[in-house]
Amino acid sequence: MLSQLRAAATLLGILTILLGILYPAAMTAIAGAALPEQAGGSLVMRDGQPVGSSLIGQAFAEGRYLQGRPSAAGNGYDGASSSGTNLAPTSAKLADRLKTDGEAMKAATGASTLPADAITTSGSGLDPDVSPAFAELQVARIAAARGVEADAVRRAIAENTTGRTLAVLGEPRVNVLAVNLALDALAPAPAAPAAGTPTASAATPAN
Structure with a gap:
């Protein structure tokens, strides 16, 4: 029983490192290098x-x-x-x-x-x-x-x-x-735009 738990915990740890840390980090790095605009x-x-x-x-x-x-x-x-x-x-x-x-x-x-x-x-x-x-x-x-x-x-x-x-x-x-x-x-707008957007405006709520 203990040996089975140890094997399961070891496998869980390995898969967590591989698929939860290394794989996402590698994909993020590859995407950033290959497609920096889209990745950003x-x-x-x-x-x-x-x-x-x-x-x-x-x-x-x-x-x-x-x-x-x-x-x-x-x-x-x-x-x-x-x-x-x-x-x-x-x-x-x-x-x-x-x-x-x-x-x-x-x-x-x-x-x-x-x-x-x-x-x-x-x-x-x-x-x-x-x-x-x-x-x-x-x-x-x-x-x-x-x-x-x-x-x-x-x-x-x-x-x-x-x-x-x-x-x-x-x-x-x-x-x-x-x-x-x-x-x-x-034809530049007469009023200065709000920071971060070309225009300061709010959309009319749609239901």
Whole structure:
């Protein structure tokens, strides 16, 4: 009995060291050497300071910025509370919100139809991208707010649009943070941004 316990404890100790310490440390070191940007969180820098991640969305409520899809993470784009709404497709609350938000979006943009991501939330609530169609809906507003030509805004969007992965997986997508940094470079915002983000704004809570 004692010999069996000793063997089990020895095996546990060896596996703990190998799989709990050495293996994770080795993978971390390899990832840091081979893919330093991704291993560091895919941070986006401006003037030597991190302003966000290309993988995590953040709130942009001001008219001069490209805005992401609605977020149900906390009070909106809360990285500490990543989540969707968990409302079922048959939920009356969800239907009412989609109808209200859809009517408001159509009134603001003049569009007769809307891309799904214009009014629906993502599963994580931290989606960093929007569809090209949703980005196009915002071109006129951004151009007017910044006093630039609409084509200049479209170029910033096109330059930060990624196609389907391997040409077949997923859908084309526009990175919101990258576009907004490009817009600030094109026509700087009149107000100084809050530290750590290109804009100081809070997302409207989405349910």
